[in-house]
Amino acid sequence: MGRLIQGKACAVPFRQVNGSLDVLAFEHPLAGNQLIKGGIEPGENPLSAAIREAREESGLVLGNGGLDLGVPVPVTLDSTWHFFAFPTLGLPDGWNFLTPDDGGRLFRFFWHPLRRDPDETWHEAFHIALDHVRATLPGLVGPGGAA
Numbered sequence: 001m002g003r004l005i006q007g008k009a010c011a012v013p014f015r016q017v018n019g020s021l022d023v024l025a026f027e028h029p030l031a032g033n034q035l036i037k038g039g040i041e042p043g044e045n046p047l048s049a050a051i052r053e054a055r056e057e058s059g060l061v062l063g064n065g066g067l068d069l070g071v072p073v074p075v076t077l078d079s080t081w082h083f084f085a086f087p088t089l090g091l092p093d094g095w096n097f098l099t100p101d102d103g104g105r106l107f108r109f110f111w112h113p114l115r116r117d118p119d120e121t122w123h124e125a126f127h128i129a130l131d132h133v134r135a136t137l138p139g140l141v142g143p144g145g146a147a
Contacts, residue, residue: 007080009050010053012069013091014085014137014141015111020113021138023111024111034123035126047068050084067085070132095109
């Protein structure tokens with residue numbers, strides 16, 4: 001019997017600063033640096049899941065204008081991820097957010113320059129995720145950064 005593929009949705013808020021395309025990331029207290037992502041609930045579409053996960057994990061309220069970053073990507077053996085990028089303006093350089101679920105965990109948010117490779121502080125699944133974002137996002141936003 002084959003593995004059950006569970007859908008995940010990944011919200012990728014981004015900004016353009018001084019010619020650099022940065023994506024929002026956070027430090028998970030137990031699992032390293034990550035992008036915002038979570039499971040798609042029954043009956044939920046991937047874009048709605050990405051928006052919900054952003055609210056639950058960061059406190060951000062994102063609009064429905066997420067840019068679909070292409071076909072779902074098999075990030076782990078049992079999980080295919082759907083990626084949606086959201087242009088942002090005016091967000092701080094970093095903040096802390098106490099998640100309401102999972103017993104409450106404090107996530108430290110920061111901006112990761114997309115051109116920089118993830119290091120050993122990143123959870124291994126997010127190396128694959130960042131490779132996908134790096135390969136798709138710049139072409140969607142263009143050289144001027146406008147989505």
